[in-house]
Amino acid sequence: xLTKAERTKxxxxxxxxxxxxxxxxxxxxxxxxxxxxKLTKGCLYGHFEGKEDLALQVVEHMxxxxxxxxxxxxxxxxxxxxxxxxxxxxxxxxLNTYLKGGCPxxxxxxxxxxxxPVIKEKIAxxxxxxxxxxxxxxxxxxxxxxxxxxLDPVVYAFKAVAAVEGAVVMCRAxxxxxxxxxxxxxxxxxxxxxxx
Amino acid sequence: xLTKAERTKxxxxxxxxxxxxxxxxxxxxxxxxxxxxKLTKGCLYGHFEGKEDLALQVVEHMxxxxxxxxxxxxxxxxxxxxxxxxxxxxxxxxLNTYLKGGCPxxxxxxxxxxxxPVIKEKIAxxxxxxxxxxxxxxxxxxxxxxxxxxLDPVVYAFKAVAAVEGAVVMCRAxxxxxxxxxxxxxxxxxxxxxxx
DNA sequence: TAAGTAATATACTTTTTAGTATATTTTTGT
DNA sequence: ACAAAAATATACTAAAAAGTATATTACTTA
Numbered sequence: 001x002l003t004k005a006e007r008t009k010x011x012x013x014x015x016x017x018x019x020x021x022x023x024x025x026x027x028x029x030x031x032x033x034x035x036x037x038k039l040t041k042g043c044l045y046g047h048f049e050g051k052e053d054l055a056l057q058v059v060e061h062m063x064x065x066x067x068x069x070x071x072x073x074x075x076x077x078x079x080x081x082x083x084x085x086x087x088x089x090x091x092x093x094x095l096n097t098y099l100k101g102g103c104p105x106x107x108x109x110x111x112x113x114x115x116x117p118v119i120k121e122k123i124a125x126x127x128x129x130x131x132x133x134x135x136x137x138x139x140x141x142x143x144x145x146x147x148x149x150x151l152d153p154v155v156y157a158f159k160a161v162a163a164v165e166g167a168v169v170m171c172r173a174x175x176x177x178x179x180x181x182x183x184x185x186x187x188x189x190x191x192x193x194x195x196x
Numbered sequence: 197x198l199t200k201a202e203r204t205k206x207x208x209x210x211x212x213x214x215x216x217x218x219x220x221x222x223x224x225x226x227x228x229x230x231x232x233x234k235l236t237k238g239c240l241y242g243h244f245e246g247k248e249d250l251a252l253q254v255v256e257h258m259x260x261x262x263x264x265x266x267x268x269x270x271x272x273x274x275x276x277x278x279x280x281x282x283x284x285x286x287x288x289x290x291l292n293t294y295l296k297g298g299c300p301x302x303x304x305x306x307x308x309x310x311x312x313p314v315i316k317e318k319i320a321x322x323x324x325x326x327x328x329x330x331x332x333x334x335x336x337x338x339x340x341x342x343x344x345x346x347l348d349p350v351v352y353a354f355k356a357v358a359a360v361e362g363a364v365v366m367c368r369a370x371x372x373x374x375x376x377x378x379x380x381x382x383x384x385x386x387x388x389x390x391x392x
Numbered sequence: 393t394a395a396g397t398a399a400t401a402t403a404c405t406t407t408t409t410a411g412t413a414t415a416t417t418t419t420t421g422t
Numbered sequence: 423a424c425a426a427a428a429a430t431a432t433a434c435t436a437a438a439a440a441g442t443a444t445a446t447t448a449c450t451t452a
Contacts, residue, residue, distance in 0.1 A: 004449065005399065022310035027222035029439060041441075043400045051440070101310050106362075109369040110306040114218035114297050124370045155378040158363070162379060163355055166302075166362025170354070173305040174320045182351040183358060190386070200419060201429065225409060237411075239430045247410065 009047045012037055013061040016054065021062060022101035024111050025055045025119075059119050062104040063126050069098065070130070080141025084191055087134070088160065088184045094168040095177050102172050106165050131157050151194040160187050205243045208233055208250075209257040216254045218297035220307050221315075226250070255315050258300040259322050265294065266326070276337025280356070280387055283330070284380045287360040290367040298368050302361050327353050347390040356383050 002010070015037040020028045030051055034044060048054040073090050077083035094102070101107060105126060112120040131154075138153035167183050198206070211233040216224045226247055230240060244250040269286045273279035290298070297303060301322060308316040327350075334349035363379050 003398095008399075024220060024222055024307060024311075026220055027307075027311060030441090031439070040401050042402075042444090045441070046399065102306070106365055107306055109365050110298070110303055111220060111223075113365075113368050115220075115223060120369060127366055127369055152378070152382075154375075155382050158366070158375040159359055159379050159382055162362035162366055162375075163359040164362075165365070166358035166360075167354070169302055169305050169309075169361070170323055170358055172309050173316060173323055179350075179354040179358075182348070183355050186348075186351050186355055199428095204429075226411090227409070236431050238414090238432075241411070242429065 005047070008039075008043065012039065012044060012047060012054075013058055016058045017062050017065075017104075018100040020055065020058045021099050021104050021107055024107065025059075025116060026111070028055075030054070055116075056119060059104075059108055059122065062099065062108070063122065065099070066104055067126070074133075074137070080137050080144065080146050081191065081195060083137050084134075084160070085188060088164060088187055091164040091168060092180060092184060093177060094171040094180055095175070097168075103165060103168050106169060127161075130161065134161065145196060147191075147194045148196055151191075156191065163187060201243070204235075204239065208235065208240060208243060209254055212250065212254045213258050213261075213300075214296040216251065217258065217295050217300050217303055220303065221251045221255075221312060222307070224251075251312075252315060255300075255304055255318065258295065258304070259318065261295070262300055263322070270329075270333070276333050276340065276342050277387065277391060279333050280330075281384060284356065284360060284383055287364060288376060288380060289373060290364040290376050291371070291373050293364075299361060299364050302365060323357075326357065330357065341392060343387075343390045344392055347387075352387065359383060 012033065016028070016033045019032050019036060023032070030041070030044065033054070034040060037044075044054070048057065070087070070090070074083040074087050077086040097103065105123060108119060109123045109127070112123060134157035135153040138147065138151060138156060141147045142149050142151060142153070163183060164180075164187070167180050171177055171180050208229065212224070212229045215228050215232060219228070226237070226240065229250070230236060233240075240250070244253065266283070266286070269282050270279040273282040293299065301319060304315060305319045305323070308319060330353035331349040334343065334347060334352060337343040338345050338347060338349070359379060360376075360383070363376050367373055367376050
């Protein structure tokens with residue numbers, strides 16, 4: 001069993017995650033988190049060195065959760081094609097993301113870009129890792145004979161992720177999920193065109 | 197000729213733009229802007245009501261500049277295909293954007309999403325307008341006989357913009373422009389496949 | 393179950409940032 | 423070139439946010 005302190009820390013991270021994801025690192029403040037968690041400064045500063053430390057750990061928490069969700073999602077696809085389709089479908093409801101405020105990877109990527117080098121590196125690692133995984137799925141699909149070797153895994157993996165992630169931002173700004181449906185369909189059709 | 201006050205105001209907006217684009221609205225502060233512009237509070241508050249007003253006008257300034265650049269870019273293409281290609285090529289160097297800090301539309305879209313409803317609406321308008329323009333170019337291309345009517349303008353326009361914008365964020369996070377080249381090539385090839 | 397320790401709350405200080413009142417300088421039109 | 427008005431600078435206050443010292447409460451294990 002987790003100790004009290006560990007449970008409290010986890011609780012703070014979970015409470016802080018949507019706040020940081022929505023308001024951003026600069027926009028979020030300690031008092032927001034404390035009010036939401038109904039805790040006090042003494043408690044929070046017992047678990048985190050300060051705002052910077054909290055932000056970093058919140059980011060790590062969000063990235064871990066996201067990674068787990070993503071892995072679970074694509075693991076449900078048995079073929080390479082099914083895995084990619086499952087990945088794409090993961091993005092179908094950009095207005096109601098599992099974590100309030102849209103995709104944490106992109107939100108953090110945009111904010112950390114010129115401001116938080118340590119966090120930026122973490123995000124870069126996550127994106128690279130995601131691309132590698134995506135490429136490995138497609139490559140295996142080619143080796144399997146599932147896809148034609150005309151398919152360029154690196155290009156398709158990047159295109160698919162960039163497109164759905166960009167689409168999340170656009171859909172949220174315009175407050176409509178509609179274009180996402182067309183995009184996912186198009187990306188599926190594109191992959192389908194390489195199916196043997 | 198512009199009056200002194202008008203020139204100063206423009207100067208403040210131009211100085212503030214890269215600061216807001218890089219640090220975000222929440223992350224940027226008045227003193228940053230004043231230091232960069234080598235001006236003082238009395239001056240700034242003579243031109244703007246406060247930070248909120250400054251932020252809004254900086255955003256409007258960035259969006260206007262961006263819109264002009266974009267229009268100029270695509271106007272250089274004579275055919276529909278050339279216009280789209282010019283648009284795509286506009287994004288080829290995501291690490292060195294004309295405005296420091298990446299694409300202002302996406303940066304602002306991400307931050308304003310859950311925080312600045314007025315600005316969010318402005319961004320939504322810009323994105324919608326961009327999509328309409330893109331769609332109209334493609335539609336004209338079909339009517340011209342340049343493209344097959346198998347091309348779905350709404351889907352391609354959304355896919356292209358979402359992909360290149362998403363790619364800017366990913367490239368900047370990973371600190372490499374390489375994947376962008378492959379993406380642009382792929383989006384061009386995709387359009388090319390509809391050329392009659 | 394009581395003593396010791398860990399966790400949390402309270403009340404404070406410090407720092408940062410926004411905003412304002414007033415003085416001074418610079419434009420501008422005659 | 424000069425007076426009026428506009429623009430800008432200086433020096434301040436106010437508010438918001440971060441961080442700290444200490445008291446209190448709640449675990450936990452001997």
